[in-house]
Amino acid sequence: MSASLLISQTMNQLKKQLSQEAGIAIEMDTRWVRDMAEFLNEYDMEDDRRECILGCYILLRLSLQCHDGVGKDEQQLTKRILDGDYLQSLYFEYALRYKAMDLLRSLATVHKSLQIRRIEGKPADYLLGTAIQQFVTRRYVQVTYEVI
Numbered sequence: 001m002s003a004s005l006l007i008s009q010t011m012n013q014l015k016k017q018l019s020q021e022a023g024i025a026i027e028m029d030t031r032w033v034r035d036m037a038e039f040l041n042e043y044d045m046e047d048d049r050r051e052c053i054l055g056c057y058i059l060l061r062l063s064l065q066c067h068d069g070v071g072k073d074e075q076q077l078t079k080r081i082l083d084g085d086y087l088q089s090l091y092f093e094y095a096l097r098y099k100a101m102d103l104l105r106s107l108a109t110v111h112k113s114l115q116i117r118r119i120e121g122k123p124a125d126y127l128l129g130t131a132i133q134q135f136v137t138r139r140y141v142q143v144t145y146e147v148i
Helices: 003-017 030-040 047-068 074-097 101-119 126-139
Strands: none
Touching (some): 003 047, 047 126
8 A cells, every 4th residue: 555545544534533523633744644654564564554553653643742832822722732632532542443452552651751751851752653663663574575
Protein backbone atom coordinates (compact mmCIF):
# COMPACT_ATOMS: atom_id res chain seq x y z
CA MET A 1 0.00 0.00 0.00
CA SER A 2 1.40 3.43 -0.87
CA ALA A 3 2.12 5.95 1.88
CA SER A 4 -0.56 8.27 0.47
CA LEU A 5 -3.19 5.53 0.53
CA LEU A 6 -2.17 4.47 4.04
CA ILE A 7 -2.48 8.06 5.27
CA SER A 8 -5.82 8.53 3.52
CA GLN A 9 -7.33 5.33 4.90
CA THR A 10 -6.00 6.02 8.38
CA MET A 11 -7.40 9.56 8.35
CA ASN A 12 -10.78 8.23 7.22
CA GLN A 13 -10.80 5.77 10.13
CA LEU A 14 -9.82 8.48 12.60
CA LYS A 15 -12.47 10.90 11.32
CA LYS A 16 -15.13 8.19 11.70
CA GLN A 17 -14.09 7.68 15.30
CA LEU A 18 -13.80 11.37 16.17
CA SER A 19 -16.90 12.71 17.89
CA GLN A 20 -18.41 15.73 16.14
CA GLU A 21 -19.45 17.10 19.55
CA ALA A 22 -15.76 17.43 20.48
CA GLY A 23 -15.33 20.10 17.80
CA ILE A 24 -11.82 18.95 16.92
CA ALA A 25 -10.55 19.09 13.36
CA ILE A 26 -7.59 16.86 12.66
CA GLU A 27 -4.95 19.15 11.20
CA MET A 28 -1.34 18.07 10.93
CA ASP A 29 2.03 18.57 9.37
CA THR A 30 1.94 15.91 6.68
CA ARG A 31 5.74 15.56 6.70
CA TRP A 32 5.86 13.67 9.99
CA VAL A 33 2.83 11.59 9.03
CA ARG A 34 4.32 10.75 5.63
CA ASP A 35 7.68 9.85 7.20
CA MET A 36 6.01 7.39 9.58
CA ALA A 37 3.78 5.94 6.82
CA GLU A 38 6.81 5.34 4.61
CA PHE A 39 8.66 3.73 7.54
CA LEU A 40 5.71 1.41 8.28
CA ASN A 41 5.53 0.39 4.62
CA GLU A 42 9.06 -0.97 4.91
CA TYR A 43 7.83 -3.78 7.18
CA ASP A 44 5.81 -6.89 6.48
CA MET A 45 2.54 -6.54 8.36
CA GLU A 46 -1.17 -6.51 7.68
CA ASP A 47 -2.56 -3.26 6.29
CA ASP A 48 -5.00 -2.83 9.18
CA ARG A 49 -2.07 -3.16 11.64
CA ARG A 50 -0.21 -0.47 9.69
CA GLU A 51 -3.28 1.78 9.89
CA CYS A 52 -3.57 1.12 13.62
CA ILE A 53 0.03 2.05 14.35
CA LEU A 54 -0.13 5.15 12.15
CA GLY A 55 -3.47 6.17 13.69
CA CYS A 56 -2.10 5.82 17.23
CA TYR A 57 0.94 7.86 16.25
CA ILE A 58 -1.23 10.63 14.77
CA LEU A 59 -3.53 10.76 17.79
CA LEU A 60 -0.68 10.92 20.28
CA ARG A 61 1.20 13.58 18.31
CA LEU A 62 -1.95 15.70 18.00
CA SER A 63 -2.71 15.25 21.70
CA LEU A 64 0.77 16.46 22.58
CA GLN A 65 0.48 19.39 20.17
CA CYS A 66 -2.79 20.46 21.80
CA HIS A 67 -1.22 20.40 25.24
CA ASP A 68 1.87 22.20 23.99
CA GLY A 69 0.13 25.10 22.25
CA VAL A 70 -1.58 26.53 25.30
CA GLY A 71 -1.92 30.32 25.34
CA LYS A 72 -2.54 32.68 28.25
CA ASP A 73 -6.26 33.06 27.60
CA GLU A 74 -8.02 30.89 30.20
CA GLN A 75 -10.78 29.80 27.81
CA GLN A 76 -8.23 28.84 25.15
CA LEU A 77 -6.19 27.03 27.81
CA THR A 78 -9.19 24.97 28.87
CA LYS A 79 -10.13 24.10 25.26
CA ARG A 80 -6.57 23.02 24.35
CA ILE A 81 -6.23 20.86 27.44
CA LEU A 82 -9.61 19.22 26.87
CA ASP A 83 -8.83 18.66 23.17
CA GLY A 84 -5.50 17.07 24.04
CA ASP A 85 -7.08 14.85 26.68
CA TYR A 86 -9.83 13.83 24.28
CA LEU A 87 -7.34 12.89 21.55
CA GLN A 88 -5.32 10.91 24.07
CA SER A 89 -8.41 8.96 25.16
CA LEU A 90 -9.29 8.43 21.49
CA TYR A 91 -5.80 6.95 21.00
CA PHE A 92 -6.55 4.34 23.69
CA GLU A 93 -9.95 3.55 22.20
CA TYR A 94 -8.46 3.31 18.70
CA ALA A 95 -5.65 0.97 19.79
CA LEU A 96 -8.10 -1.24 21.70
CA ARG A 97 -10.41 -1.39 18.68
CA TYR A 98 -7.51 -2.85 16.70
CA LYS A 99 -6.52 -5.13 19.62
CA ALA A 100 -3.11 -3.42 19.84
CA MET A 101 -2.41 -4.06 23.52
CA ASP A 102 1.24 -4.70 22.70
CA LEU A 103 1.49 -1.22 21.18
CA LEU A 104 -0.23 0.37 24.18
CA ARG A 105 2.14 -1.39 26.58
CA SER A 106 5.16 -0.41 24.53
CA LEU A 107 4.20 3.27 24.33
CA ALA A 108 2.94 3.74 27.91
CA THR A 109 6.28 4.51 29.56
CA VAL A 110 7.53 6.45 26.55
CA HIS A 111 4.42 8.64 26.55
CA LYS A 112 4.86 9.43 30.24
CA SER A 113 8.58 10.17 29.77
CA LEU A 114 7.73 12.43 26.86
CA GLN A 115 5.26 14.41 28.97
CA ILE A 116 7.76 14.79 31.82
CA ARG A 117 10.54 15.93 29.48
CA ARG A 118 8.23 18.52 27.92
CA ILE A 119 7.30 19.89 31.35
CA GLU A 120 11.01 20.15 32.14
CA GLY A 121 11.55 22.06 28.89
CA LYS A 122 13.71 19.33 27.39
CA PRO A 123 13.46 18.19 23.75
CA ALA A 124 11.08 15.26 23.57
CA ASP A 125 9.02 15.12 20.38
CA TYR A 126 11.47 12.74 18.72
CA LEU A 127 10.78 10.10 21.41
CA LEU A 128 7.37 9.07 20.05
CA GLY A 129 8.54 8.40 16.50
CA THR A 130 11.62 6.59 17.79
CA ALA A 131 9.53 4.42 20.13
CA ILE A 132 7.16 3.40 17.34
CA GLN A 133 10.06 2.62 15.02
CA GLN A 134 11.64 0.44 17.72
CA PHE A 135 8.30 -1.31 18.32
CA VAL A 136 7.93 -2.08 14.60
CA THR A 137 11.51 -3.25 14.08
CA ARG A 138 11.24 -5.65 17.05
CA ARG A 139 8.01 -7.24 15.80
CA TYR A 140 8.07 -7.17 12.02
CA VAL A 141 10.41 -8.24 9.26
CA GLN A 142 11.60 -5.49 6.96
CA VAL A 143 10.45 -5.94 3.38
CA THR A 144 13.23 -6.50 0.91
CA TYR A 145 12.91 -5.65 -2.74
CA GLU A 146 14.69 -7.56 -5.46
CA VAL A 147 16.49 -5.36 -7.94
CA ILE A 148 16.15 -6.59 -11.49
